[in-house]
Amino acid sequence: MHSRFKILDSFLLEHQIYWRSEPFHLCQTQQQPWKEVNRPLVDWLESLDNESIQTLKEQPQLLVEELTRFLPELDTATQNIRFDNTALVGLDLPRGTAEGIPGRKLNQIVAMGEAVLEHHHGKEWLEWCSGKGFLGRILSQQSDQKVTSFEWQQSLCESGQKIADDQKLAMNFVQGDAFSESADHVFNSNQHAVALHACGDLHVELVKKSVSHGLPAVTISPCCYHLIRDENYQAMSSIAKSSALMLSKSDLRIPLQETVTGGERVKRHRQLEMSYRLGFSQLLKAELSIDEYIPVPSIKKSELAEGFESFCRWASEVKELSLGSDIDFDSYLIQGEALFWEMEKLSLVQQVFRRPLEIWLALDRAIYLQEQGYEASIEEFCERSITPRNLLIHGVKIER
Ligand SMILES: C[S@@+](CC[C@H](N)C(=O)[O-])C[C@H]1O[C@@H](n2cnc3c(N)ncnc32)[C@H](O)[C@@H]1O
Structure with a gap:
């Protein structure tokens, strides 16, 4: 346990630049903290299309293999995060045990x-x-x-x-x-x-x-x-x-x-919500010169279905901001969608540090x-x- 701890400790310490930045915020700034230190990694990330990003996100083993080319210590770290599975044969549960348990x-x-x-x-x-x-x-x-x-x-x-x-x-x-x-x-x-x-x-x-x-x-x-x-x-x-x-x-x-990857519906919903949030943030920057991030509370699925403009009107009401009437919502939605994929790309890197940290x-x-x-x-x-x-x-x- 001590040797595993030491390996993971140095791995995390030496790679802080990769896991400490929050992809949601990072994708909104034009700065790339890794540009100076790991150009090949940045180039590789930039070469990924949306489909490859999605595939890598869903296949952690493949992601580790790819990233090990740019972060060689990832290999040893990955070997030290595995533990045995409990050998389970199942329990014989009397009737009624499961009552009320989802x-x-x-x-x-x-x-x-x-x-x-x-x-x-x-x-x-x-x-x-x-x-x-x-x-x-x-x-x-x-x-x-x-x-x-x-x-x-x-x-x-x-x-x-x-x-x-x-x-x-x-x-x-x-x-x-x-x-x-x-x-x-x-x-x-x-x-x-x-x-x-x-x-x-x-x-x-x-x-x-x-x-x-x-x-x-x-x-x-x-x-x-x-x-x-x-x-x-x-x-x-x-x-x-x-x-x-x-x-x-x-x-x-x-x-x-590191959540359980939900089904298609959950995935689509998350993509929509994040694109709306990022698009709204871009809109505030351009229209109201609000550069700092304004956190918007969580929103019901049914409200998301009302579309991007409705989301922006709702969010600005909650935040007591007044939006003008001649806003080109479509263009901010396009920016939001592009930033969503940028965020997903950046989080591929953070993803391989989650389990080592845990x-x-x-x-x-x-x-x-x-x-x-x-x-x-x-x-x-x-x-x-x-x-x-x-x-x-x-x-x-x-x-x-
Ligand atoms: C995540 S739930 C887990 C419940 C249960 N062990 C399970 O897995 O279904 C955490 C539980 O901790 C309880 N809890 C929160 N703060 C507590 C405190 N200060 N003292 C005792 N229990 C607390 C909550 O009410 C909740 O039932």
């Missing part, structure tokens, strides 16, 4: 459930930031052990408790704030703590509390790394603390941009566990198509 979520929960059961150490479970306790329900049924489900939202605790009671499961929901001192009362040294997709500081807090309460095991699947209370990332392990890599909240969003963060958590007397491992508990947040970090306390 499709893909069910796959994630069952996979994580099986993975933690496989690595179980302890006599009971603590489910952190449990929501309605979907994962806890599976753990309770399959292991016949008590589950404490800790959750902030009272309404989720109530509905989770009701389902558990109806199914006669030994689950106890506790409403509370993960960051409060009272959260410590839900811990005891018999528990295996688990957290499926607890955001940023919430899973960090669980790892720290599990260690301080001497839990026999803790297993997390992290998500939303940017949801932290500090302005910048606070490293956990000593190796990450001594790294020169500083990560802001917006850097911490980069791994999350693994850097995962290794920080795992190495912290090792430093605290746990045997730590990282694996992928499901296919990325089920959720791209498919890392499982697992720690088992070493008995002395």
Whole structure:
């Protein structure tokens, strides 16, 4: 883990210029930060047509192969971001288990459930930031052990408790704030703590509390790394603390941009929305001399269908800007569409740094566990198509 960390750390540090710039903003400036340092890469990007951009975006392996020609260290980095897949055979779920669990979520929960059961150490479970306790329900049924489900939202605790009671499961929901001192009362040294997709500081807090309460095991699947209370990332392990890599909240969003590629409809919708936003930004620059980026709130799909002019009128109303009547909307839409492809092109480069950054963060958590007397491992508990947040970090306390 240490050697992987060092490789990824230097890779990220040496290539900051490629991943720190935000493609959405970068495509709107005429500057190309890589022009001076990597002319062959810039030339290659400029040679790509829209179809090739789309193909490379959808075929990560091919993209890595192409980019390795211009960024040779990418090869070693890529070899160090792979982890074993959890060996899953499937769980036999009693009827009613899936009640109220949306499709893909069910796959994630069952996979994580099986993975933690496989690595179980302890006599009971603590489910952190449990929501309605979907994962806890599976753990309770399959292991016949008590589950404490800790959750902030009272309404989720109530509905989770009701389902558990109806199914006669030994689950106890506790409403509370993960960051409060009272959260410590839900811990005891018999528990295996688990957290499926607890955001940023919430899973960090669980790892720290599990260690301080001497839990026999803790297993997390992290998500939303940017949801932290500090302005910048606070490293956990000593190796990450001594790294020169500083990560802001917006850097911490980069791994999350690796979303599951949606179907054609989702793709078309995104293209339309981004082209409208970029086109609107061009319009503001030219018509109202507004050079800084004006963030426009999210828009309903049905409103997008009204067309570009309607989008611009809506956005300017929201932003209290007045647009004249003789605007050539078509020309701004054409500019927006061109910028969309420019953005897609630039994000091909950022794309290959997303997983290395995510693994850097995962290794920080795992190495912290090792430093605290746990045997730590990282694996992928499901296919990325089920959720791209498919890392499982697992720690088992070493008995002395
Ligand atoms: C992304 S959801 C994950 C829920 C569940 N583990 C799952 O995968 O379905 C995160 C959960 O954390 C809860 N949460 C947010 N802030 C919290 C806090 N300060 N203390 C406890 N729970 C919190 C939310 O209410 C939400 O249910």
